[in-house]
Amino acid sequence: MDVHGGKYGTGGIVYASLGLKPTEAIQKYIIDKDSYSELISFEILNQYTGDFIIRNVFDDMPDLSGDAIWNALPAVQNNRIIDIDFGFSYYSDIYSAAAQIKYVTEALLRAVE
Incomplete structure (x- = not known):
C-alpha cells in the first residue's frame, strides 16, 4: 500500500x-526522508493513519469493508474516511490544487458535524 507525504497530490494539499x-510515522519515514510516498505493508497501516484517512479511489480497487485490519482503524470506526478520485488528486497545478x-x-467539515 502506498502512503503519501507532503510532496505528492493530496498529501501536499x-x-x-x-x-x-x-x-509520527508519515513525518519520520516519508516527509523527513524527502520522499513522495512509501510502500508499506498493510499490516502496519495503523502506524501511519491518524484521525482521518484520505484515500485515492479508482476503478477496481479492493473492497476493504470486510478486512479486520482496515476495520480496526479508528478513522474507519469513526467514519472519517475521505475518498478522492485518483485522477482528481494526481495533478498539482493551481486550478487542481x-x-x-x-x-x-x-x-x-462534513466528517466532524
Missing part, C-alpha cells in the same frame, strides 16, 4: 496548504 499535522483544497476542506 493536506500538509502544506491546510497545515494538518502528519502522523484549489479544487482539492475546497474538496478536502468540505469533506473534513
Whole structure:
C-alpha cells in the first residue's frame, strides 16, 4: 500500500496548504526522508493513519469493508474516511490544487458535524 507525504497530490494539499499535522510515522519515514510516498505493508497501516484517512479511489480497487485490519482503524470506526478520485488528486497545478483544497476542506467539515 502506498502512503503519501507532503510532496505528492493530496498529501501536499493536506500538509502544506491546510497545515494538518502528519502522523509520527508519515513525518519520520516519508516527509523527513524527502520522499513522495512509501510502500508499506498493510499490516502496519495503523502506524501511519491518524484521525482521518484520505484515500485515492479508482476503478477496481479492493473492497476493504470486510478486512479486520482496515476495520480496526479508528478513522474507519469513526467514519472519517475521505475518498478522492485518483485522477482528481494526481495533478498539482493551481486550478487542481484549489479544487482539492475546497474538496478536502468540505469533506473534513462534513466528517466532524
